[in-house]
Every structure is written in structure tokens, then in C-alpha cells.
Amino acid sequence: MTLPRTPPPHPHPNPKPTGIKESLTRTMGEYLAATGGHLQNDKKTEFEKDIASRMISTNNSAEGPFATARAFLHMYPTLKLRTLATLSAAIVNGTFKPDRKVGGTKTCKAGYAFRVAPAVNDAIGTLCSVHRRNPGAITVYMREEVAKDEIEAERVRNHRKALKLESKKRAQANRMATYDEAIETTLATSKAELTNEINSYGNSVGNLLHYLQQQFKARKLLRKGLYNTIPNVSRFRSLKKPYTLRMNPPAQPGIKLTAKAQIEYLTDLLHIMMAEDSMRELQPTMRPDENKLVRSLPVISEMFQNPEALRLKTEQEAQIRAMAMPKDNPWLAMFQNEYLNKILWDGGYFRVFAVQYVPNKNTNRYPCWEATTEPVFKDDHGDFVVHDRHVTIGKDGTRTLLKSSMVGFALAEYSNGDDADPVRLTFADTCIAKCLTRQARTSATPKPSARKRPAQTAAATARSSQRQKT
Numbered sequence: 001m002t003l004p005r006t007p008p009p010h011p012h013p014n015p016k017p018t019g020i021k022e023s024l025t026r027t028m029g030e031y032l033a034a035t036g037g038h039l040q041n042d043k044k045t046e047f048e049k050d051i052a053s054r055m056i057s058t059n060n061s062a063e064g065p066f067a068t069a070r071a072f073l074h075m076y077p078t079l080k081l082r083t084l085a086t087l088s089a090a091i092v093n094g095t096f097k098p099d100r101k102v103g104g105t106k107t108c109k110a111g112y113a114f115r116v117a118p119a120v121n122d123a124i125g126t127l128c129s130v131h132r133r134n135p136g137a138i139t140v141y142m143r144e145e146v147a148k149d150e151i152e153a154e155r156v157r158n159h160r161k162a163l164k165l166e167s168k169k170r171a172q173a174n175r176m177a178t179y180d181e182a183i184e185t186t187l188a189t190s191k192a193e194l195t196n197e198i199n200s201y202g203n204s205v206g207n208l209l210h211y212l213q214q215q216f217k218a219r220k221l222l223r224k225g226l227y228n229t230i231p232n233v234s235r236f237r238s239l240k241k242p243y244t245l246r247m248n249p250p251a252q253p254g255i256k257l258t259a260k261a262q263i264e265y266l267t268d269l270l271h272i273m274m275a276e277d278s279m280r281e282l283q284p285t286m287r288p289d290e291n292k293l294v295r296s297l298p299v300i301s302e303m304f305q306n307p308e309a310l311r312l313k314t315e316q317e318a319q320i321r322a323m324a325m326p327k328d329n330p331w332l333a334m335f336q337n338e339y340l341n342k343i344l345w346d347g348g349y350f351r352v353f354a355v356q357y358v359p360n361k362n363t364n365r366y367p368c369w370e371a372t373t374e375p376v377f378k379d380d381h382g383d384f385v386v387h388d389r390h391v392t393i394g395k396d397g398t399r400t401l402l403k404s405s406m407v408g409f410a411l412a413e414y415s416n417g418d419d420a421d422p423v424r425l426t427f428a429d430t431c432i433a434k435c436l437t438r439q440a441r442t443s444a445t446p447k448p449s450a451r452k453r454p455a456q457t458a459a460a461t462a463r464s465s466q467r468q469k470t
Contacts, residue, residue, distance in 0.1 A: 065092050069085070069088040078149040078153075090113075095112050097111040098114060169316065172320045183222070185214055188270070190274065192398070198267070199392045201403045202402055202403065202404045205263070208263060209259055212267065213266065216247055216266060216269065216270065223277075225245055227245065229276045230245070245269070247266070335411050339352045340354075343376070343384060344373060344428060344432055344434075345432075346409075346431045349377060350373035350376065350407055353373065355370070355371055355411070368411070369410070369422060370411065371409045371410075373409060374386055375387070375390055386399075386401065390405035409427060409431065411425060412424045
């Protein structure tokens with residue numbers, strides 16, 4: 001049912017109220033006489049007055065406990081939530097309500113707090129009274145607990161502040177580590193180079209997908225996602241603002257996303273990204289070493305800054321830099337000096353061209369340091385070279401080693417946990433020793449010279465002819 005409303009009158013003669021009037025005009029201005037509202041009580045019709053007098057607010061029962069709880073918290077900030085809820089319920093449910101008349105003759109009885117036995121009321125008053133010369137026992141106990149709570153609250157506050165700062169340090173260090181990883185990623189500079197790398201993976205779909213994802217992440221981070229040649233409505237961007245580049249193709253209802261579709265999508269996206277990279281020099285937009293790592297608020301003048309806060313921020317920034325500073329693993333440096341470019345013999349010749357850490361996730365093997373090798377053979381000049389069957393040759397003639405031809409030899413594994421030093425393995429050393437022994441034996445044994453077959457005697461020729469006839 002729609003209430004009849006009088007048409008709004010002309011605008012108020014004072015169109016620019018100030019102070020509290022401005023606030024009231026925006027909220028209840030149409031219902032107040034002070035603001036010239038056309039719905040004020042004096043301008044209501046008899047029908048509207050009658051309806052308004054019979055309206056009841058049905059929100060008091062819901063808002064009452066919350067208002068009571070806020071009042072208690074304002075007076076006693078250290079109250080526990082359970083105690084606060086109990087007190088709020090006791091106040092709202094009528095425990096402390098006095099006798100009151102409802103209507104003409106009906107009387108509503110007082111709450112339990114007023115109808116309790118006098119002895120109980122006196123005992124509670126003695127224990128909790130703070131108006132007497134000596135406070136009650138409960139009041140003394142609560143004051144001691146409040147003092148303890150303040151000390152504990154200060155300790156917890158400092159502890160949480162330290163945890164928050166440490167969390168920020170770790171997050172910033174992780175961001176810088178991600179940036180360092182992107183800087184160290186070898187990016188393909190042309191379609192031909194990217195095609196050669198893709199062909200080198202052969203049928204290894206999972207490793208190829210990981211390689212393309214690393215190429216995308218590194219470019220997006222170094223450019224901070226600024227690729228202006230890709231429009232916002234492109235399938236390579238998200239559907240909502242800020243229309244960021246997406247690593248996976250958009251999902252289609254009823255069609256399962258396959259690795260092949262991801263590879264095709266990433267290949268097309270990388271071609272566009274490389275085309276834009278070729279038009280402008282790759283200048284990373286994020287340089288943690290040159291920017292402030294800790295957020296500083298803008299100030300009118302630096303002379304008014306708190307020197308203690310500046311000192312703490314400087315120390316925090318130095319700690320973050322120290323945490324994020326890339327360090328060479330001593331085991332990696334040792335293994336590279338010891339095994340790089342060495343030849344191993346394990347049923348064939350293998351040359352070590354890289355040493356890397358292999359986490360071995362989702363397998364039963366331990367994390368380990370691994371020597372990655374390429375199969376080689378000795379040519380006519382005595383040099384170790386890679387056979388053509390182990391490489392892929394691109395259209396530009398570039399030779400790229402097939403990933404399936406790489407062989408890994410474990411050098412040391414973390415069988416005692418990540419915190420302990422790895423355990424050295426002897427298999428690669430044995431293969432190196434076999435190679436040295438084989439080379440020494442080959443160089444010591446002279447190659448037999450070509451000998452002419454001795455001429456057969458007449459008797460031997462006759463016996464051979466007789467054997468063939470038989």
C-alpha cells in the first residue's frame with residue numbers, strides 16, 4: 001500500500017547549510033522542521049500521522065545486545081568475549097528490569113536481579129561494591145587481572161608486530177628472488193630460436209610446457225605486464241580490469257584444457273610478446289636495488305620525521321636486502337669446478353655441460369645435485385663431438401641438443417634432510433675413472449697395422465677345392 005505524499009515544496013531558502021545542518025539535510029532533511037523538510041510532522045496529513053503512530057521498530061531486539069556489548073567494552077576493554085556475551089544477555093533479557101506498568105492495570109514483574117533473596121543481593125553487593133571505603137574482593141581481583149592483562153597485551157602486541165615485520169621481509173625477499181630468477185632466465189629473442197628450443201624437447205610435453213611458462217613469467221615480470229600491442233579485448237587478457245595477460249587460455253564450457261592447447265596458446269602469445277620486445281629495448285620496469293623496499297609515507301618536510309622511525313626503516317631495508325641477496329651455493333661452485341666439461345664412461349662417452357639442483361618432487365628419490373651430460377663420440381681428429389642424431393637442426397642451421405638425449409648423473413643427494421649437508425655419491429667418479437682408464441689403455445696399445453693375407457700353398461689350395469666339392 002502506497003501512502004499519499006504531498007508534492008515537494010520549493011527549495012529551502014537557505015541552500016547552503018553548514019555544520020550539523022548539512023549532515024542532517026543529507027540524511028533526515030526531508031523529515032525535520034529545522035531543515036525545511038516537506039515530510040516534517042507539521043506538514044503530514046492525518047492519515048500519515050495515524051499510520052506513523054502505529055508503526056513499531058522491529059530492529060530493537062537485534063540491535064539491543066550489540067549496543068549493550070559495545071557499552072560494556074567501552075567501560076571494561078579487557079572483558080573476555082564469553083563474559084561480555086553473558087552480561088549483554090543478562091541486561092537485554094530482563095534480568096535487571098524493575099517493576100513497570102503496562103497499560104492501565106497490568107503490571108510487569110521485575111527481573112531476577114530485583115527479585116533475588118536479600119541475602120544473595122547483599123553478598124553480591126559486598127563482593128563487587130566499589131563505592132565503599134574498601135573495594136570488594138572481586139573488584140580487587142579484577143583490578144589485578146586487568147594489570148596482568150595490560151602487560152600480556154603489550155607483550156602480544158610486540159610479538160605480533162615482530163611477526164608482521166618478519167612476514168613483510170620474507171615477502172619482499174621472495175619478490176626479489178623471483179625477480180633475480182627472471183633476470184637469469186635465458187629468453188628467446190626470435191621465432192626461429194623459440195622454434196629450435198621447442199623442437200629440442202621432442203615428445204616431452206610437460207617439460208616443454210614448463211619452459212614456455214618460464215618464458216612468459218620472466219617477460220611479464222621484467223616488462224611489468226606492459227604490452228601495448230595486445231588489446232584489452234584479446235583472448236590473451238583477462239575478462240575484467242585491469243585486463244592482465246593470462247598464462248592459460250580461457251576455459252570453454254564442456255571442453256577440458258589439455259597440455260597441447262596450453263602449448264599452442266603460449267607459443268602464439270610469446271610470438272606477440274617477442275615482436276613487441278624487438279621494437280623496444282628490454283628495460284626492466286622493476287629494479288629492487290634502485291627502489292625503496294620499505295614503504296614510506298609522504299611528508300611535507302623531512303625535518304619533521306621521527307628519527308627513530310627512520311632508523312628502524314633503514315635497518316629493515318638493510319635486512320631485506322641481505323635476505324634477498326643472491327648467493328652461490330658452495331656445493332654448486334665446488335661441483336662445477338670438479339665436474340664441468342669432464343668426460344664420463346658408462347657404456348658410452350658423456351660430457352658434463354651443466355650442474356644443477358634437482359628437487360625430485362612427487363618422487364621417491366631424494367633432492368640431489370645432478371651433472372647433466374650430452375652423449376659424445378670421438379671423431380677422426382680425436383675430439384669429442386655430439387652426433388647428429390642427438391641434435392635438432394633449425395631452419396637457420398642452428399644445432400640444438402635434444403632434451404631427450406641429456407643424461408643425468410647424481411653427484412650428491414640430501415638423504416639426511418635439507419638442513420644437513422648432502423651425501424656424496426661415487427657413481428660419477430667411477431665413470432670418470434673408467435673413462436681415464438679406457439683412454440690410457442687406448443693410447444698405450446698401438447693400433448695394429450694392416451697386414452697382407454699370406455699366399456696359400458698349392459697343397460692348401462688343393463685341399464680347399466676338394467672340401468668345396470665334397
